[in-house]
Amino acid sequence: MSLSMAARPMAPRAAFGQIVRNEARLAWRQPAGLIVGIGISVGLLVIFGEVSVFQQSSARLGGLSAFDVYIPILIAFAIAIIAFTYLPGPLVSYREQGILRRLSTTPVPASWVLAAQLVVQACLMLISVLVLLIVSIVFFGVNTPKSPGGLILAVVLSIAALFAIGLAIAAVARTPGAARGIMAAVLYPLLFFSGLYYPVQLLPGVLQDISHYTPLGAAVQAIQISMNVGFPPVTPLLVLVAYALVFGFVAKRFFRWE
Amino acid sequence: MRVQMMTSTREPTPAAGRPAVEIAHLRKTYGALVAADDISFSVAEGEIFGILGPNGAGKTTTVECAVGLRSPEAGTIRLMGLDPQADRDQVHEIVGVQLQASAFPAKLRVGEIIEEFRSFYRHPADVTNLVEALGLAEKRRDYYRSLSGGQRQRLSVALALIGDPKIAVLDEMTTGLDPQARRDAWMLIESIRGRGVTIVLVTHFMEEAERLCDRVALIDHGRLVALDTPAHLAARARGGKSVRFLPSAPFDDRLLAGLPEVTRVEHEGQHVVVTGTGELVTTVIITLHAAGVEARDVQLDASSLEDAFVRLTGTHPEGEQS
Numbered sequence: 412m413s414l415s416m417a418a419r420p421m422a423p424r425a426a427f428g429q430i431v432r433n434e435a436r437l438a439w440r441q442p443a444g445l446i447v448g449i450g451i452s453v454g455l456l457v458i459f460g461e462v463s464v465f466q467q468s469s470a471r472l473g474g475l476s477a478f479d480v481y482i483p484i485l486i487a488f489a490i491a492i493i494a495f496t497y498l499p500g501p502l503v504s505y506r507e508q509g510i511l512r513r514l515s516t517t518p519v520p521a522s523w524v525l526a527a528q529l530v531v532q533a534c535l536m537l538i539s540v541l542v543l544l545i546v547s548i549v550f551f552g553v554n555t556p557k558s559p560g561g562l563i564l565a566v567v568l569s570i571a572a573l574f575a576i577g578l579a580i581a582a583v584a585r586t587p588g589a590a591r592g593i594m595a596a597v598l599y600p601l602l603f604f605s606g607l608y609y610p611v612q613l614l615p616g617v618l619q620d621i622s623h624y625t626p627l628g629a630a631v632q633a634i635q636i637s638m639n640v641g642f643p644p645v646t647p648l649l650v651l652v653a654y655a656l657v658f659g660f661v662a663k664r665f666f667r668w669e
Numbered sequence: 670m671r672v673q674m675m676t677s678t679r680e681p682t683p684a685a686g687r688p689a690v691e692i693a694h695l696r697k698t699y700g701a702l703v704a705a706d707d708i709s710f711s712v713a714e715g716e717i718f719g720i721l722g723p724n725g726a727g728k729t730t731t732v733e734c735a736v737g738l739r740s741p742e743a744g745t746i747r748l749m750g751l752d753p754q755a756d757r758d759q760v761h762e763i764v765g766v767q768l769q770a771s772a773f774p775a776k777l778r779v780g781e782i783i784e785e786f787r788s789f790y791r792h793p794a795d796v797t798n799l800v801e802a803l804g805l806a807e808k809r810r811d812y813y814r815s816l817s818g819g820q821r822q823r824l825s826v827a828l829a830l831i832g833d834p835k836i837a838v839l840d841e842m843t844t845g846l847d848p849q850a851r852r853d854a855w856m857l858i859e860s861i862r863g864r865g866v867t868i869v870l871v872t873h874f875m876e877e878a879e880r881l882c883d884r885v886a887l888i889d890h891g892r893l894v895a896l897d898t899p900a901h902l903a904a905r906a907r908g909g910k911s912v913r914f915l916p917s918a919p920f921d922d923r924l925l926a927g928l929p930e931v932t933r934v935e936h937e938g939q940h941v942v943v944t945g946t947g948e949l950v951t952t953v954i955i956t957l958h959a960a961g962v963e964a965r966d967v968q969l970d971a972s973s974l975e976d977a978f979v980r981l982t983g984t985h986p987e988g989e990q991s
Binding site for chain 2: 425432501519
């Protein structure tokens with residue numbers, strides 16, 4: 412089947428809005444993504460915030476409290492969990508059910524559904540990030556970000572990198588079950604290197620270096636520095652860009668429409 | 670199949686101007702399997718054209734190449750003069766497709782799916798009429814997952830027609846419908862054709878092809894084995910039709926065997942069966958009458974499209990009771 416990713420000028424623009432609307436309805440009616448993405452990360456935030464030991468600053472964590480360290484991790488976690496548990500599922504099942512094939516017989520390219528998914532899920536991610544920031548600032552006295560611009564850039568690049576990885580998985584997985592399997596196998600090691608289970612700062616040097624070159628490790632690093640220090644250094648940003656480009660290419664190259 | 674009279678013997682609509690669909694020397698293989706081998710036919714504008722054949726004969730492959738879902742290895746395809754590969758934008762605007770086994774997201778409502786597909790076209794059909802004609806008006810608020818098989822099928826047909834296409838390609842349109850819904854779908858197809866839409870119908874229901882199609886292409890093992898009106902195909906299947914009657918008095922077989930229309934005269938108990946072509950019934954009755962013999966209990970024994978199918982492909986059409 413020869414389908415082009417290029418947008419065709421024939422299809423009415425309003426069609427994209429209609430697709431986004433329906434994808435948003437589906438996200439609302441099957442709220443696994445909302446619950447997992449926003450619920451779990453906000454839940455963890457509240458738990459950590461209530462545990463007083465997390466509030467004490469620690470020299471081992473570079474003068475930050477465990478809570479300060481965890482907020483960027485939870486932000487990266489919220490993005491990753493949506494990209495991984497929610498993005499590939501609909502796309503793989505649309506392919507399996509022949510929806511992408513059916514669309515490719517209409518004036519609208521099947522890639523519009525994919526783009527609509529990205530729009531809806533990017534919105535979910537941004538809502539999660541905003542909720543996390545607002546709750547931590549308003550209720551737990553966390554300082555406002557030192558570099559809001561850096562934070563926005565770090566979040567956007569993190570979303571791009573994790574989307575690319577999620578799409579690459581959707582591209583190669585044949586069934587929704589296979590997609591979930593690959594997802595879990597990739598997500599948990601990435602979460603380890605993000606510091607969700609154990610602070611990266613306390614890991615041995617080699618593991619810390621590895622962490623900085625994993626997508627979530629780089630995301631956490633860039634977000635953490637934006638929040639507590641200032642504009643993030645170039646290395647974690649470039650790591651995120653590299654993941655976005657490489658996996659974006661893999662996804663485009665191997666995505667099967669049927 | 671024994672019928673009293675063949676009622677509908679429609680002639681193909683004469684091709685005025687260019688054909689709506691032109692397929693010439695289409696070839697498509699999947700590895701060692703030749704799914705379509707030198708298939709050629711053309712469909713006139715406003716015609717209802719049937720594609721028949723056993724499972725795996727290459728019907729769906731032919732249709733998928735025709736609508737641009739697959740690119741042929743050899744041969745040319747033109748839809749209203751357009752190439753489905755090179756001119757895919759225009760082709761998608763004028764061709765409505767109903768694919769076999771396509772589903773939609775379980776938690777979208779019927780009305781939402783219809784609105785989405787309607788937005789894809791610059792000149793969509795009137796949704797209210799379409800939804801009414803397909804009996805989906807009461808289902809607009811229902812989730813896709815709550816629809817029955819027949820309702821899903823009707824939604825799929827509605828979506829094929831929502832762009833107000835010039836050509837509608839329907840793959841197994843009435844599979845899964847109950848007999849009443851199938852007849853409703855046939856009436857819908859005839860009314861769509863009445864508006865000048867060309868219809869390509871993939872089916873394995875012989876009754877559907879006989880009832881609806883102006884012409885049918887019979888495909889087997891990737892090859893086009895026959896292309897004619899259903900009535901002609903059926904007639905060809907037995908080398909003619911036969912008439913069965915009870916003579917009022919004995920007569921010499923040579924009286925009928927000598928007629929140019931008659932190929933065979935047989936006896937079945939008291940009945941006589943005469944096989945032949947042309948105006949067989951009239952000729953036989955007039956000849957007998959002239960000889961003072963009356964033909965009583967006359968039954969025209971016409972072979973059906975199903976006979977043609979069986980004879981030409983060596984298989985029975987599945988899903989049909991014989």
